Amino acid sequence: MPLCKATFDKIPKEKRDRILNVAIKEFADNGFENTSIQQIAKKAGISVGSIYKYFENKETMFSMVVHEGMSSLEELLMSLADSSEDILVKAETIIRALLKYSRKNPELIKLYCQLTTSDKSEFLNGISQRIEAVSASIYTVTISKAQETGDVRDDINPAFFAFLLDNIFMMLQFATACDYYKERFFIYTGKQATESDDLIVQQTLKFLKAAFE
Amino acid sequence: MPLCKATFDKIPKEKRDRILNVAIKEFADNGFENTSIQQIAKKAGISVGSIYKYFENKETMFSMVVHEGMSSLEELLMSLADSSEDILVKAETIIRALLKYSRKNPELIKLYCQLTTSDKSEFLNGISQRIEAVSASIYTVTISKAQETGDVRDDINPAFFAFLLDNIFMMLQFATACDYYKERFFIYTGKQATESDDLIVQQTLKFLKAAFE
Amino acid sequence: MPLCKATFDKIPKEKRDRILNVAIKEFADNGFENTSIQQIAKKAGISVGSIYKYFENKETMFSMVVHEGMSSLEELLMSLADSSEDILVKAETIIRALLKYSRKNPELIKLYCQLTTSDKSEFLNGISQRIEAVSASIYTVTISKAQETGDVRDDINPAFFAFLLDNIFMMLQFATACDYYKERFFIYTGKQATESDDLIVQQTLKFLKAAFE
Amino acid sequence: MPLCKATFDKIPKEKRDRILNVAIKEFADNGFENTSIQQIAKKAGISVGSIYKYFENKETMFSMVVHEGMSSLEELLMSLADSSEDILVKAETIIRALLKYSRKNPELIKLYCQLTTSDKSEFLNGISQRIEAVSASIYTVTISKAQETGDVRDDINPAFFAFLLDNIFMMLQFATACDYYKERFFIYTGKQATESDDLIVQQTLKFLKAAFE
DNA sequence: AATGAATGAGCATTCATTCAT
DNA sequence: TATGAATGAATGCTCATTCAT
Helix, strand or coil: CCCCCHHHHHCCHHHHHHHHHHHHHHHHHHCCCCCCHHHHHHHHCCCHHHHHHHCCCHHHHHHHHHHHHHHHHHHHHHHHHCCCCCHHHHHHHHHHHHHHHHHHCHHHHHHHHHHCCCCCHHHHHCHHHHHHHHHHHHHHHHHHHHHHCCCCCCCCCHHHHHHHHHHHHHHHHHHHHCHHHHHHHHHHHHHHHHHCHHHHHHHHHHHHHHHHC | CCCCCHHHHHCCHHHHHHHHHHHHHHHHHHCCCCCCHHHHHHHHCCCHHHHHHHCCCHHHHHHHHHHHHHHHHHHHHHHHHCCCCCHHHHHHHHHHHHHHHHHHCHHHHHHHHHHCCCCCHHHHHHHHHHHHHHHHHHHHHHHHHHHHCCCCCCCCCHHHHHHHHHHHHHHHHHHHHCHHHHHHHHHHHHHHHHHCHHHHHHHHHHHHHHHHC | CCCCCHHHHHCCHHHHHHHHHHHHHHHHHHCCCCCCHHHHHHHHCCCHHHHHHHCCCHHHHHHHHHHHHHHHHHHHHHHHHCCCCCHHHHHHHHHHHHHHHHHHCHHHHHHHHHHCCCCCHHHHHCHHHHHHHHHHHHHHHHHHHHHHCCCCCCCCCHHHHHHHHHHHHHHHHHHHHCHHHHHHHHHHHHHHHHHCHHHHHHHHHHHHHHHHC | CCCCCHHHHHCCHHHHHHHHHHHHHHHHHHCCCCCCHHHHHHHHCCCHHHHHHHCCCHHHHHHHHHHHHHHHHHHHHHHHHCCCCCHHHHHHHHHHHHHHHHHHCHHHHHHHHHHCCCCCHHHHHHHHHHHHHHHHHHHHHHHHHHHHHCCCCCCCCHHHHHHHHHHHHHHHHHHHHCHHHHHHHHHHHHHHHHHCHHHHHHHHHHHHHHHHC
């Protein structure tokens, strides 16, 4: 069960990207229900019929779009996983990378956020399950290793700490890209913090450093 | 601009609660778009016409419902704010209370979660701002005070730490009530943790204790 | 599984009939697929939404319409069944009645004809099965009785002769109401016959008289 | 106005037949409206574009298909017309031939049946007129001749009797090939009759013999 | 000549909202 | 005040037809 029809893989990359980007933006901004196929078609400069030549239906188009968006996020995480530095250095690298990514691709983060309230069937065919599994594994393994080398204390549950860690990372991303979370961030910290990645990184690391060591 | 018409305040409390509870459940389970006024009317045993006698439109009804739900959460937070104990004891109290609340009122937590992707800005900048403001204030003040008494170290930004703290609290609640977050929690920690409040409390406190002291 | 919702039974008879008549005409003239709900709504002077308040969907609306039409035909047949006259007198009565009915309600006959090529599920929920069963029973019983009284010869299969008889009746009705069959009738007999019920009755009876006696 | 473009006459017979057979089957099984050009193209292993190179549009394609199907039926009738035997012997020959044909080519009979409810008048007044004219002429002439030789009684209208005769023939064919008429036949006579050509022939002849002589 | 991607009008159906009773 | 029938714009999706390659 592919997420798009063969036709979609054959069209010029430029057009393909245009369609996906329009769809990402629409779904991210309005959610699944408030996004209309006709709007996507119009904004992408193609016909409604074409969309149905490319995708089985609205739902699989959404899946495809989510898949694309999440793949990019997944890649980023994978690329960060390998570095074998100190856990806090690694944390800083990750935070900076995630924030940079959020600022650059707010639509993808919004889309991710939309996912959290979507009740599309079967956890979106496992797409979102996978990205969560990837981060879960990366963070848990990193913490476990750090426990072995003595960099992280022994009396904690690596999986649970990984979970808390990811929650913080996720929230920071939402806080820079999604309206509700942005507003909320602002209420807590005022304008300055919300715009200064340095402040965010510095304070978050302080929080984590203590928690881990 | 009131969230319900005068008529709604006049009807018997029993009926009022019935309507609000049905609406909360529907909006929480299906989201704003997938909830229909006719369904709410039918399940609440009243007519569609009545709903429009009570509320201006679907959007303000949603606002009202969110307002009601959030008020209950707000009250809980306020009640926890006063206790003047040690900050970590307080944290434990709060976590236990929030988890208990989530388990008991998953609908309200789901509703809260729905809010985060809703773009009904009229009240986004109203109701939800207030609840965030309340927790922001409580946590920030608590941390500031603890800094004064020396219970929390001096080199941190109270507002930002309050933000991180609340993120963790919010996520724990989502993780016990909302499908996506539940699944995600499970991926990280497996079945055992998701069902044991004690484990959650204990590990989370370890995380916080180190971070604060 | 009723063919219309309760709402439809509550509206004024005048309106009810108007809607059904428009629907009968549309379905009869254009067939199921070429009839659009929006057209029916417009021609009946009601809104599309109302149609869906009255009927579950297009298919059940069609069933209802067929049911209504066939009931009227069924009643006619039942009313003709009782008379205990000579079989040929009875045949004449029936032919005259059916022709009169066809001339007066060509839409219903057209609708019946549409049925014969419709592949709507389960033989249209048995609706059409019933009308066929009614005529089958009436004709077969009549022939059997006539065999007992010696009015019809003994060496024939009553059910099969009833079948041939009904075929002829049905064709005569189609030939007066449905375009294709009208044209065909004309090709065979020219203008005169197609318009003269007397000629049709007289010649058909000659045909039957010989066949039966 | 030819029913297909010149191109269609130039392609290899094998391909031509494949296309026509697929189209006949699709139109016969699903009716005009429920048959899609894309389906025909796919099942025939050609492109949609080709179909439009061969036929002006869906309607003329249908016409062509009907024409092909009816021609085959027409040929059969013509071949039966010449034999100069006794009228009842001829009738038996015809019935047996028509039944055999129906059992062998149910698609063509279904298609013929579809024609009766189609309102594509352009060709209704063309193709189908011709086949009806052919049988009308054959049957009428046969009866007239039989009247001259004294084989059929004098006091009947040959054209009208030919019409009744053809109705019976047509119905027998429909009763062996088309769902609605099959079901109806079964209701009248039960399983045995519907499957036994001998019984059908024998009883029908009894019916006709008396009517004619 | 053959292809099949592209088009867009058209259809069944839903649902927030109104209003006569 | 309460009702629920009526409305009609909007949506997802289909499919005959066209046309660039």
